[in-house]
Amino acid sequence: MAQPQSSSGTDGPIAAWGESVPLSPGDTLRNGLSDMTLSVTLLAHEWQVRVARHPGAREETAWRQWCDSTLPEHDEGLERFARGNEAPRVALRPALADLPLIVRPNHPLHLPPGTDTTIYMSTLVWLQLLVGDDRRLMEVPVRQPSWTWMGADTMEGELCYASLTAARLEPDNLPRRPWRAMSAVRLRHEGDDYLTLDRFSFPAPIMPLFRQSEPGVDGAHSLWTPTLSIRCERDLATASLKVEATPPPEAGPCTALAPARQPVERNHLVRTMDRIFG
Template sequence: MACFHDINLGALLDHYWYEIQLGDLFFFIMKKGDAYWSTNAYQGAIEPPMKQPLKLINALPNGMEVKEKIYLREDADTPLVSLQLADKPYQVNPAAEVKIEPKSRLVLYVSTPLWLQFKSGDGKVLVEYPTVVPRLSWVGTNTTEGSLCYSTKTSAPSIFSEVKHYKHRALTALELINDGDKLLTIDRLSLPLNILGLYYTANSGYWTESVRYRINPDTGDTTVVSAQRPPEELGDVTIIAKARTANKTSRFRTAMNLIMG
C-alpha cells in the first residue's frame, strides 16, 4: 500500500510544479531556490477519492493562482509533506442507530479524513489542508454550552474484516460499553482526534489509538479513555504524527461532556 506521509522534497527540481492528489484535494508545490510556492483545489464531493502520489506536472491548471510563498533559511533542512489528524474533534454519526444491551460491549470502526501538511525539516507545520472539506457542526447541550467540531457520517462496521481502508482517512476502533441496566442507543459520538496520534501499517493504512467509551444510560455518567496504540490485530505499527494537543485529561473531559450532544 503506497503511503503519503514523510515525503522528502529534496529531489524537487527548481521552477517545476509538482502535484499530489489525495481524497478530494489537489495540492501543488514548486521549489524556487530556498522558497516553496504552493496552492490547492478540491474536486466535487461526489467524485471517487483520489490517491495519486507526488508527481511532476507541466504547469498549474488554468485559472489557478499561488496561495502561499514560503521562504526557508539557506541552511534549513529539507521540508516534508506528511499527514495529520484533524485539528478539532469529530462528531461521528453512524449511518444507522447503534443499540447495545445492558452490561454488554461493542466495537465499532469509524474513519475520518486526514490533513495534508507541508512541514519544515524540523517539523514545523507551514501549510496544511484537509483532504476532504470538513462540515462544521456545533455539539453541546445548548447554543452556549458546547464546542465547534467537524461532522461526518460513517458506516461504522463492527467486524474487523469488513473495515475499508482509504489512503486519505484514518480508522479508529471505538469500544462502547453499556454500564447500565437500560438499552443504550447511540446515534452520534464525539471523537477527540486532536488528542490522538496517527499510526501507519503497510497492510492496513492509517489508524489512531483505540478509544473506549463507558456509558451508563441510567445516570448519564460517561468516561472516555484512549488506549496506548491501535488494535492489536494490526500487528506492528509506526507512529506518523503525535497528537496535536498534549493535555488529554481536559480534552477527554470535554469529550465526555459532549458525547451525547
C-alpha cells in the same frame, strides 16, 4: 526511497508519509488525493502551494504523486511562502482534525445491556506540508469539513466538525484509503436497558496517529489511531472516556507517525467526557 518521477501519475506516492522528496528550482511535486490536487512548486526564493478541489468528482482510491519541471498553468488556491535557508525538500505528514468530530452512524445502533461492542470507523486527515528540516508551511484538510455545534444550547458547548460513519462491526469491512485514519471505538454498556448510539464525540485533537509496520489486508500501510474506549455505567449521562496507548490488535504492529495536536490533560478529558454523546 524512489526518486521523483516525471509522469502523469503513479499508483502510489513517491515517498511515504513524512519522507522527504528533494526538489530543484522549477520542480513541482503534485499530489492527487480524494477529490483534491495539491501542488508544491520550488522557486529560487519562494515556495508556491496550490490546492485545487474537484467537488462532485469520483473519489480516488489511490494516492497519486508525481514530480515534473512544468509550472502549474493555473493559480487556483495559490499560497506563496518566502524561502529561508532550509534544504530544498518537501514532505507530507498526516494529522487528525484540529477540532472534535461529531460522528453520526448512518443508522442508529442499539447496544444490548451488559455488552462490549467495538465499532470501526475512519476519518479524513489533514495534510501538513513540511519543508527543509520539517518546518511546517501550512496544513489543509483532504476534504473541506462541515461544521456543527456540540452543546446543550448556543451559550454552552463547542464548535466541532460533523462526520458520518457506517459504524462497521468487522474491521475487514472498512474501506481503506491512504488519507483516512482508522479507529476502533470500544463501547462497554453496563446499564440495564438498550443504549441507542445515534451520535458521539470523537476527540481527534488529543489522539496521535500510527502507521501499520506491515501491509494490511489491502497491501497498504494504513493509518490507525489508538483505541477509544467509552464506558457507560447506567446510561449516556454516566459515560466516561479513555484514549488507549496503542491501536487495536486488529491493526497489527504499528509505529508512531504523528503526535497528538494537544496534550492529554485531565481537564480537557473531563470536558470531552461531558459531551461524549451531546
